[in-house]
Structures are given as structure tokens and as C-alpha cells.
Amino acid sequence: MSQDIYILAVLDGLSYAALLFLVALGMTLVFGVMNIVNMAHGSFYALGGYMAATLGLWATAHGASPAWSLLILPLAAIIVGCVFGALMETSLMQHIYNKDPILQLLITFSAFMIFEDLQRLVWGTQPYFVSDIVNYLGTADILGITYTRYQLMVVPGVALVVFVALRSFLKLSSIGRQIVAVSHNREISTALGINVKRISLLTFVVGSILGALAGALASPTVSWVPGIGGEMIVLSFAVVATAGLGQIEGALVAAILIGLARSFTVYLLPELEVLIPFLIMVLVLLFRPQGLFSVAQSRRV
């Protein structure tokens, strides 16, 4: 059995890691470009899930086959990112770029509080569990354990696709390279003629879409309730801090690290499961505070 446990733990961990990665990706991208930690990022996760559930219910009511969910989920993410992300950026974020970091954090924290109540007002307090796509895709048996194909293939698959797509976008496309430039130095980018304001808006929206995508992907598998945004944000902090702020490849590795650590803990030391992501975060912050993957810089800590 013990040999099998490792494989099972890896499979469980990868799906969880994929979600963590997507959420952390959005946050780290926003930080890299705008140098602000968005405390409301978890709210995009929650909103993405709620929007996906609502669209899913609407689609089922209109007789659509569950296969459409594969389109609906990203659509929900894009809607949330564009609407709420753009709203937040233009009404709030734009105006606080030059403010004290403490005030910046507080503004995003206030946005988080507002979003929390907004969710309750729009979607109520009862749980949503819209899982037709999971049932539709069926199961796969591995080593005598049944996994849902959705959990094994769709979630990690989407995360991988997004990772590759984002990396190529940042390296190869013109806008991508502008984003990288702004993340290195805002002032010089402006001097070079880059429309930093537009880039910031675009980055923020993309970051929000990524967070919402994670939520949309997660919502068919778990029960969606108020408060889920607040939980996810501290987990994504754990990933981002472990990887290093602004590191995209690092976020992938850190997410896998934390995801696997958690699932192994469930098998070996179940009582410690909830502590693991934060213990890792503490250890990384203590011994390599700029993260495991960041490039050397003059004092940023």
C-alpha cells in the first residue's frame, strides 16, 4: 500500500496545486506590475465560482448539455474579471498608485470587505453545488481508486495551458513585453513611451480573470459558500510568498510544492493538514524571505 500512497497523494495534490497556482498567478502578476498586494484577490476567486454556478444553472435550465460547461467556466471568469476587475482598477487602484503602501493595502482590504457583502447580497448565503460537468465527464480508475476525470485532467490541464500561454504572451507579444518592462521599472517605461496606465488596467483585469478562472474551475467540485474568498487569499499568499513576489514560474513550483505537501500530510499526519501551507510560508519567509525563486536584488526586504 505504501508505494501506492505516494502516487495517490501526488494525484490528489496536483489538482489542488493547479487551483492554487491559478489564484497565485493572478496575484503575483498584479504585484509584479503594480507593486501592490491585492487583498481582494480572493474575492475574484469567489465571484468566479458564483458566476460559474449561476451560468451553469441557467444553461441547465435551458436544456444545454453539460459539455457546454467547458465553455461556460472560462466565460464566467472573463465576465468577472472584466466587470469587477476593471471596476476595481478604475475606481480604486488607479488612484492609489502613489499613496503610502499601508493605505494601498487598506484600500484593497476595504474592497475585500465590500465584495464579501456583495456576494451575500447577490447570491445569498446558501451553498451552491453545480457539478453537472463533473458527473458528465465520468471517472477514471487508478490503482483501485476512482478519480473524477474532471479533477485529474481538466483542472491541471487548464492550469498548464494557462501557464504556457501566459509565458509565451509575456515573452513574445508586444504587449507582453511592455508588461514586463513596466514590472521592472515604471518610470523608465513611461519615458520609453509605454502607456503605463493602460498596461496597469490590462494587467489587473488579466490577474482578476485568472483568479476568477480558478474559482470557476473549482466550483463544480466543491460546495460554494460565503467566506471561501477569505480562505483562498491566505493560501494564495502562502504560494506567492513561497515563490517570490512577481515570479510566475516560481508560482507554479511553489503551488505544486504546497499542494503535494498538503495531500501527503493528509495521508501521513492528517491532523497537521491545515497547518502545512502556512508552516511552509513561515519557513520560506524566515530563511529566504524574497521567495525561493526570486532574482537577487538590493534590499527589498
Place this chain on the structure above:
Amino acid sequence: MNRAKIVVILLALVALLLPVALPWIKTPLILGTAFGIAALGISILIISGQISFGHAMFVCAGGYAVAFVSRQWPHLDSAWLLAVGAATGVILGIVVGSFVVRYRAIFFGMLNLALSMVLFAALGKFFNLTGGTDGLRLERAPFFGMNLERDAFESVLLVVGVALALLSGWLVQRYLRSVAGQALSAIKTNETRLEYVGISAYQTLWIGYIISATLCGVSGAIFAIAQGLVTPEMGYWVRSGEIVFVAILGGVGHPVGAFIGAGIFEFVKLFAAAYLTGAWQMVLGLVLIAMVFLAPRGISAMLEERTTAKREDV
């Protein structure tokens, strides 16, 4: 008498006299003073430019320490229990602060956050030791040697709470006017120059951290004694955020700011709970955003005399 002193006296009078008209408001007032004391602690760190999203862990630790001690020795006087809360804050502040104060800015915030989440998760998980998510209950202990009924007990606790608030406000003010306290704001503006002058930034921030942790520990003790219950939620990161929120709302320029902020916070919560159930967070969020844009130095800044030198932003 300057405006700030007037506000202090006003607040204290309101806290002590309002229960005569509305007896049920005693508990919210006690919790409000506890909140204010914690916010006072956080404001010390804010003056140094650092924001901790994890100080609820000291509130939580103080509360749980009181609960453990009270369950073990139920006849231990509540005054001693308050001391236990303070002691927990001091000890933990020394230990945690020793490594945490090496960090700055977002890393400081995140490390505090991570540590508080470890505590939160641990308290929720180890059911047999800590009562898990249900928390621990404690019985009403004697206060200053007197065994009191609920009503009288709450009155004494309120008076003690207000007294502690006044005392801590005065002590913090003296601290901030001392060299160690003045050095705190230098960490925010130009740390290198501070070191150059010969003052250790590490020690300065460490002392500030210990004081803030102690105040949070006292806050947790008041909370535990007032409610008779401690739960891991006391250490959740959103609570830390609320403490910071209160400190900024009230402003860090004068210690009374923390209590003004706490008062507004409790008032909005009560008001919203009665009339706008489920929207109090939204209201508070909007209030804070308005504050940041319109009055970033908080409400207490409006009390400052125009002749004195203005403090730096936040």
C-alpha cells in the same frame, strides 16, 4: 485644555454613563475598549511604517492563556487574569518579535499573517487540547476579591476596561514622546539615517513590537473575561485587518484615535446588525475608502492644534 484631551474625557464619560440609560450596551462598550486597546498597539507599528496583518494572534493568545489559566484555577481573580493576558503578550512579543522585526513592508505583513494563520489553524485542529473550533469556555471569576453577579461584574469590567484604555493611552503617548518612540517614525522615513545616528532600528522596532503585542494580549484578556468564551476566530486574519482598519480610521496621531475608531466600528456594526443585516462589512469598507481619500490621517488628526508641527502622512 486641548481638543484631544476633551475628546478623551468625553469618550470616557460616554462609556461609563451610557449603560445607565441602555443597560444592555455594557458588553458592546467593553468589547469596544478591548478593540481600541488592540488598535492602539497596532498604531505603534503603523507609525513605524509597518503594517501587521497578524496581530490578532496576540489577542487570541492572550484570550486562550486566560482561558487555560482560568479553567485550571477557577478562583483566580480576574485582575490577575488581565495580568496573564498582558504577560502572554509580552512573552510572545519578545519571542516572535525577535525575528519578525528584521523584515520590512510587505514581508513584515506577510510573515505576521502566516504566523497568525498557523496559530489559528492549530487552535482549530487540536480539539482535545483547545476545544477546536468550538473554543473554550471560562467561568466568571471573582473581581478584586468580590464574587459578583453578572450585572455588577460587567460594570466593574467596564470601569476597569475604561481605566486600562486611559492608562494605555497615556503610557503610549509617553512612549511615543520618548527617544525610542520618536525613533519609530524614523524607521519609516529613513532607516539608514537612524542607524547612522547610532540608534538600532532592530531594537527600536522590537520594543515597539513588544508593546503592541502586550496591548493586544490585554485586549484578548478583556475579551475572554467579558464573553466567557475564546475561539480560534479571534486569531483569524480578517480580525487583524479589522484592528488595522480601526487604527487608521481613528488615526495614529494621537492615542485617542484608536478609541474613536473602535467606537465608530462598534457603532456601525450594531447599527448595521439591527437595520441592514448582512451589509455592515460593505458599509465599513466604503467608510474606510472614503477616509483614505478624504482624511488619510484619520479622525484624530482633526483634533490636532494648528500650531503644533504636523506628523507625517499616516
Place this chain on the structure above:
Amino acid sequence: MKIKTLSRIFAGALTALAVSGALAQSKPTELKVGITTFLSGPASVFGVPGMAAADLYIEQLNAAGGINGVKIVPTYIDEGVGADKLLSEYRRVVQETGTKVMLSAVSSGNCNIVAPVAEDLKVLNILWDCGTEKVLEEKRYRYVTRTQANATIEMLSTVLYLLKTKPDIKTIAVMNQDYAWGRDSWELFRNALLALKPDVKIVAELFPKFGATDYSTEISRLQALRPDVILSTSWGGDLDTFVRQASQRGLMKSSLLVLPLAESSLERLGTALPDGVIVGARGDHYFLHPQYKDEAKLKNFTKKFQEKTGAYPIYPVFHMVQALDGLVAGYQKAIKANKGQWPSTEQVADAMRGLEFRGLTGTVKIREDGQGLEDQLLGVTRKVAGYNFPILEKIMIYPADLISTPVGQKSPEWVKTIKPELINNPRFKQLN
């Protein structure tokens, strides 16, 4: 002379006090009742029907004149905000609005918290839905009473039913919510099971947190271990999520599920719950109870409840009605003892002890320690035409007096003294 005058004055004063004391208990215009239930979060699917039941039943009671002409006015408090916020709200409702009767709570953790507070505030608190036996065993209360059974009675009946239907089980795993109910119910189940069948092996004890939204890793572990039986005293949204995720991954194919609280999830789960699962109802609360389903009271209420909410009543609904019926019965008993005068809170609290009344199903008896005794119903799921969710068959009823801890003893110890002969006691009847 002086002494005579003094004593006359004294007697006069005493009489005046006595008269005013009697006058002080004049009938109020309305009876305020504070009710706590889960209105948010995963448990709200369980708690909101309780609120609907209260609204419906109180409306009925008030239409029939209330209690001796006094109408009941409810205030609802959400348990979903967390224990310390609940406590603040509880105190505020009692102190600010002068409410003297509280129905609290659903969560066993919250019951442990509010019981001493109710005693301190001197308000009558009816534990209307929580199951932990510890709240009434660890301390004697005057003002706290329970109008339903407790974990001991429920877990013991579950063990007996399991061993009667599957006497040869060898391995068992448990997955309960990590809070008072989950921990206490497992302690009792385990002690009883090992007393009746010492050779059973416990292969895993999993305690995910209350309100967890994802059980994938627990399900993987359980699938890997393949125990004969998986027990879960989970309820509400947590149970729903667990069953749905387990169903998606075929966990029920390898193990028998025993879910003593699943009657409250049957309709919501629909086809996610396969046949053959052992289900309990925390009491004999089932809208298709063979003995009561055709009786007017249950039938009419079921119909009205469906019209109001679109769903069949589940056991929290039954518990709420029972609590209200118990409250009314208690008041009536106290009024009679008080010669028609409106009773004080103390008089009602004392009247609750020794009370016997009926809710929607069987009779409930409250003992001198405030603990309620009610029959337990357990059955096995089966899909039939006519309902798009499974119904229960092979229903057995367990009378409470055979399976409840004697007053003054501690349940976890007492259940260890159960003898295997109890499994086949002739008073445990199968109904269909």
C-alpha cells in the same frame, strides 16, 4: 404599643409585597421567543427549513389563540456568524429586547456555549436541535431543557441497527465534522460498538473541519482503505458535499455508508444517494413514518410545509415543532399549577421537567435532568417510483428508555456496559 404598630406595618408591607408579586406576573401582551438557527453557510440548508417551520407553526399557534391568548413573536439569530458573534447577539436579544425564552441551538458547540449563559441570564433555553449529551450531563441546569433526544440515544440505536442488519462487519472508518457533535458522537458510537463487538477494527478516524467544502482527499483515503463500514454523523451542507463527491467517485461501491443524520439530506441529495445506505433521523422524524404518516397532524403539516417551501419536512423541522409544542405544553402545565395566572420564567422552567407531549410524531418525555427522550427511527435507502429521491425501508423503531443513560451517569462510560443481547431485544420493532 410600638412593637404592635411596627408589626402591623411589617405585616402590611409583606402583604403588599405578596400581592404585588402576584400582580407582577400579569399576562404579557406577547411572548417574545429568540430562535437561533443556521441562516448562512453550508449548514443553512439545514437551518433555514427550521426557521420556515417556526414561522409556519407559530402562525398556526397564534391563529388558534397563542398560549392562553398570548401570541408568540419570534426573533431569529444566525448561528452561521461564528460562536462569539452568536454569543453577543444572544446576549443582546435577551438584554435589549427583554426576551425570556430562547430556542437554541442547532450546533452542539453553540449549545455548550449558550447553556451556561442562559442559566446566568435566567432565561428559559430550550435546546431544540443539538445532540451532544455532554451539555446536560456535565452540569445541572434549572433553565436549560431539551425537547429532543441526544447523541447517546441516537448513536446507540445506530449501532444496534447496524449490528442487526450486518452482524459480521470487520472494519470501520469514521469521518465526522471536527467539533463537539462530531467528536462526542464518535466517542459514543465507538464505545458502544466495541462493547458489543470487540473484534471490530477501526481503520481510520478522519475529522475534517465543520463547514469544509472539499472532501476529495478524505475520499481517496477511504477508498484506499476499503473499510466494510464508513460512519459519518455529518449533516447539512457538509454531508451533502461529502455524499455528492463520494457518489461521483463511487465510494459507496466499496463500503457501506452509515449516516445517522442523513434523513435531513434525502431530498436534496436525490439520486446521489444510492440504495442500501443506512440512514437515521435523530428521532423518529420522517414524513413517511409508517405509524404517523396518515395521521392528520403530520399529514396536514407536511402539506403546508411543502406549499410554503417546496420541500418535504426534514428532522430539524420536526424538532422545531417539537420545541414549540414542548414550550406550549410547559406553559400550560405551569399556568395550571399557578392557578390560571401567567407563570414566571422559573415556574415554566421547572414545569418543563417531567413534561410529556407530542410533536408531529411520537411522544416526547423530559426527565428531571432536562434531557428529552424520544423514539429513534432508522432505515435503509431505496429508490422507488413516485419520489425523485430515495425513501427509507426496513424501518426499525428504538424506544428511548432502553438506550438512554440513567440520570446522573456519564454516557461514554455507561455505553460500555451495554450487553450484546440488546441487539435483538423484542421491543425493537421493524415496521416495513
